[in-house]
Amino acid sequence: MKQPEVLPCSLFPVPCSLFPFLKKIMENSEIDFSQQDPKALLNLVLTQLERGDFQQRWEISKILPDLGTIALEPLLNILQDETADVEMRWFVARILGNFKSELIIEPLINLLKNAKIEATEAEISLHEITTVTLAGFGISAIAPLTQLLEKPDSKLLATQTLAQIRHSETIPPLLTVVDDPNSQIRAMAIEALGSFRDPRVIPILLAALNDPVADVRKQAVIGLGVRLDLLENINLVEKLKPLLWDIRPEVCQQTQLALARLKTDEAATAIFEQVQSQSVPLALKIDGVRSLGWIETAKSLDYLQEIFLTFDPQFNLNLNPITIEEITLIQETVQCIGRIETRELQEQATQILINLINSNHPAVSDPKIKQLIALGLGKLGLIEAINPLINLLVDPNPSVRFHCISALKQIEPEQTYQHLQNLSQQENISSDIKQAVLMALSEICRGGFIEI
Secondary structure, eight states, X not given: OOOOOOOTTXXXXXXXXXXXXXXXXXXXXXXXXXXXXXHHXXXXXXXXXXXXXXXXXXXXXXXXXXXXXXXXXXHHHHHHOTTSOHHHHHHHHHHHTTOOOXXXXXXXXXXXXXXXXXXXXXXXXXXXXXXXXXXXXXGGGHHHHHHHTTSTTTHHHHHHHHHHHOOGXXXXXXXXXXXXXXXXXXXXXXXXXXXXXXXXXXXXXXHHTTOSSHHHHHHHHHHHHTOGGGTTTTTHXXXXXXXXXXXXXXXXXXXXXXXXXXXXXXXXXXXXXXHHOTTSOHHHHHXXXXXXXXXXXXXXXXXXXXXXXHTOTTTOTTOOOOOHHHHHHHHHHHHHHHTOOOHHHHHHHHHHXXXXXXXXXXXXXXXXXXXXXXXXXXXXXXXXXXXXXXXXXXXXXXXXXXXXXXXXXXXOHHHHHHHHHHHHTOSSSOHHXXXXXXXXXXXXXXXXXXXX
């Protein structure tokens, strides 16, 4: 069996992970390492931890746990020394996460217990890394953290730590703070509780939808948005719909996402009504269009098509000249239709894009719209798109023609090639179309998509 590698001439085995670190020290030191015992080596490492810069401390934090439990007591002493450098204590709190001894829990709890309300930025960072380290102890840390919830000064940090543990035993203590006057505490508790499928959580999340603070409402929406099992039991869509009209856009956006995950026609209707509203800003409308695309039902596709019709003079006689904002919305709508992945809906999506390009819709005069239509038809990949794409091959914009050829390459190669070949031999087509078809055939063959 291979013996563990040790330092030359040393009297005790040294973890290999310490070699690079010790080598650097040896280059700039007169210390005789052959005379060092583990405690002396530990003292050396701790001295470097105290005197080093951030990068040196970072490297030391990687190897210090390899010295074993002899490092535990001095590290805890540093952690609890309020006169010590805060950055060094931050590294110590981080290092202690590598020691799975429950002796560490109480000192970490005490640090949170004694945290200042008006802490410096460095002290806040120390508290944050302490919560991360404590959360790593899981169930063992829940009882002492629950006790900290009873102290106003430590309640926020205790809630933050409990929220990271993600174990069902944190549900009871978190339920005690869902109505706390501090909105940060409420938001943390709601966010954590939303990850549990526990019947006690549902009424809490529903109540939080009406919280006066936006972040709490947002966390409640996120938690409910993944609960497809509640779709019928509590008419979840009806509960979430009002949040589409929240005063804060981030809440509205999360509600769109939540409804999109539910993938129901009722959810699609609610989002479409929001997109159609004149009072909704463009950014939120674009997010709504994307949500309709993610729902991927026949109804949601109908709604996406209806967005086009809203800006079509044929269907809206009171329409003013189309604006840049409206063009942007139509561009996003075209992209969403072209991304449909449900096989049963791709024919409907293809027909919507074909109808748009064959219409007199003012948006179709925009080269970017035509490029996106071509791109979408290519992704959908149905043979019905070949003729509309061929018609676009004579577009004066070279980028549109390039996107059409690219789209034709994505559709069934054999059928596309044969269709183009037959078309190129017809006498009754215009010279422009014939030239465009020959160019497409050349590109398809040159790209190796078909064997001649």
